[in-house]
Amino acid sequence: MGTAISLDLADDLPTARLRELTGDVFAWLREVDARFSTYRADSEVCRFDRGEVPLSEASGDLRTVLERCADLWGATDGFFDAYATGRLDPSGYVKGWAAQVASDRLVAAGAPNHCLNAGGDVRVRGHSASGRPWRVGVRHPWDESSACLVLTGTDLAVATSGVYERGHHVLDPRRGVPAVGLRSVTVVGPDLGVADAYATAAVAMGAAGIGWLDRLPGHLHAVITDDARCLHSPRLPLLPD
Template sequence: MGTVVSIELADELPESELSGLVEMTCSWLHEVDARFSTYKPDSEVCRFRDGALALEDCSADLRLVLDRCADLWRDTDGYFDAYAGGKLDPSGYVKGWSIEVASQRLAEAGSRRHYLNAGGDIRMRGTGPTGGPWRVGVRHPWEAGKLSWVLALTDGAVATSGTYERGAHVVDPRTGKPATGLRSVTVVGPDLAVADAYATTALAMGEAGLSWLAGRVAGGYESAAVTDDGRAFTSAGLPVA
């Protein structure tokens, strides 16, 4: 998926069981990359995008992702758009979804305390290695060695979308141009796939995304954002350490 994934297990289990859990998680993520990579011409998503694979012949996972992207397109008034770049690219949903599924599979396999990080999209369960909450640092959008916030969670997801590493890579689907106005958006909530999509949506909206994010609090999604001119905003329930 074009990023590095780290896996931390805090469960008090035999080494062999922990190794098996890591191998299971890596196997799933490699499967996702093979199916959804937009850089591999033979991936399932590329074959569907290019018309070589009919929808009815797609895997259940691809059909689910396409359905979720369509739901998000409607729920965000078109600002979350898997076709924003002109061709199908569901990566803005797939990364968070794949880590959310990985966490669910770990829990079902016996891991109650883990932390998965895919390029800043994080899903954690239970308590951390010290017995307290997992702590997540949100990078300062201009100074790489500093943090804007430190969050503390035992169960939940943290997704950050910003322009400070990849530039203005999120497209405003209304204009077809790179979105401006927000430098960094972090969303915290119960589901990483949704949190990731919401962070991308707000970034695409620009400063209008601040009020849009405020409306997501009722659904359990708190947020923090920094504008292009350096102003910082947080929702009241953001779990700041």
């Protein structure tokens, strides 16, 4: 999926079962990569975008993602736009969605205590092996070796969208130019795919994204602006200093 992915299973299960669960998670993520990668000409999403796969013949996963991206376009007033670059690219939703599905499957399979980190989009459930709530670090946007915030909890979906690695690459879909104003946006909510899309949308809004996040029901956030201000929801589950 073009990023590093790690999985921490904290349940006291037989080694063979842990290996089986791990294999299932990474097999699913490889399947998602094969289907949705915009860098692979033979992926289903690229073939669909070229008109080679009609909607009636698309996989259930692709139809689900297209429907949810359409819903998110409406929920974000068009700032989450899978066609912002002029071609279909649902990556701003897919990575979080794939990790959320993997986490849900782990819970259903009897592994309710885990942490799945897909390139900074993190889904934690239950407790770590120490019995304590999980800790999720939010990368410092100017220092890749440190965290600017650390969140803690037992059921968190934490998605971060930032411009610190690829520059201002998120487009403002209304103007068709790279959005500026926000260096990093972290959204915390119940579903990682939705949180991922909301974080992307807020970056696309620029400075206006701060007010939009403040009004967003059911979600918390942390924002680092281009001029190094850190703003966050009062109830954000931060680890005490």
